[in-house]
Amino acid sequence: MPTDTIYGLVGSALKKKTVERIYHVRKRNKEKPMIILISSLRNLAHLGVRIDARTKKILLRLWPGKVSVILPCTSKKFAYLHRDARSLAFRFPKKKSLRNLLAQTGPLVAPSANREGKLPATTIREAKLYFDKKIDFYLDGGKIDGKPSRLIRIVDHGVERIR
Numbered sequence: 001m002p003t004d005t006i007y008g009l010v011g012s013a014l015k016k017k018t019v020e021r022i023y024h025v026r027k028r029n030k031e032k033p034m035i036i037l038i039s040s041l042r043n044l045a046h047l048g049v050r051i052d053a054r055t056k057k058i059l060l061r062l063w064p065g066k067v068s069v070i071l072p073c074t075s076k077k078f079a080y081l082h083r084d085a086r087s088l089a090f091r092f093p094k095k096k097s098l099r100n101l102l103a104q105t106g107p108l109v110a111p112s113a114n115r116e117g118k119l120p121a122t123t124i125r126e127a128k129l130y131f132d133k134k135i136d137f138y139l140d141g142g143k144i145d146g147k148p149s150r151l152i153r154i155v156d157h158g159v160e161r162i163r
Contacts, residue, residue: 002141003037004093005066005149007121008110009135010037013047016080019109025134027116033082034109035068035089035149039102044090047107048075055154062152063092064099070153070162081109091149112148120148 001010009026011018013036023030038044041059044051049071051059059069068091073082082088091110093099102108112120113127121127124140151163 001139002144003110004091004095004098006144006146007113007124007127007141008037009113009127009131010108010110012105013081013107013109019080022109022111025131026111026114028111029116031083031085033085033088034111035091035151036081037098037102037108037110038090038092039099039107041092043102043107044071047073047081047088047090048078049073049088049090058154058159059092064094065092066094066149067091068149068151070151087153089151 001008003010009022011022013019019034022028022034028034036047041051041056051071055071062069068089070087070089072086073088074086078088093102113130114120115130118130121130122145123143124138127135127138148163150161152159152161
């Protein structure tokens with residue numbers, strides 16, 4: 001489905017079986033956590049992430065937007081998401097229709113719609129060439145020539161750009 005940046009292969013971040021299926025279908029490196037789309041800052045606490053006032057202030061400057069932020073998550077309950085990296089990347093999308101969907105579905109993992117190491121699909125046709133019938137449904141948003149989100153980490157002196 002289209003996200004606020006590119007097509008994503010999405011599923012509930014709260015269902016371990018769904019997350020594992022996406023790793024399998026996408027042939028994603030099992031040690032690499034996926035970006036999680038959220039509908040509000042409250043979703044962070046539901047996923048075992050606690051933020052201090054300074055971090056919240058930074059997040060409110062960046063979000064909503066096309067920026068994914070890596071935050072610490074040491075919860076064993078969510079090890080299937082953080083893959084022992086003990087951190088997760090979150091994005092609070094600018095696209096209101098996507099935020100409305102997330103409010104209904106809950107947080108969604110959203111890696112790009114491609115096989116590991118391949119170019120992201122820019123159309124549903126390209127996505128179907130990657131995944132065919134291994135995906136439950138496709139949501140066509142037309143051609144999307146976007147770029148993956150900017151990826152940052154909050155550090156002592158501000159923010160560090162990862163991608």
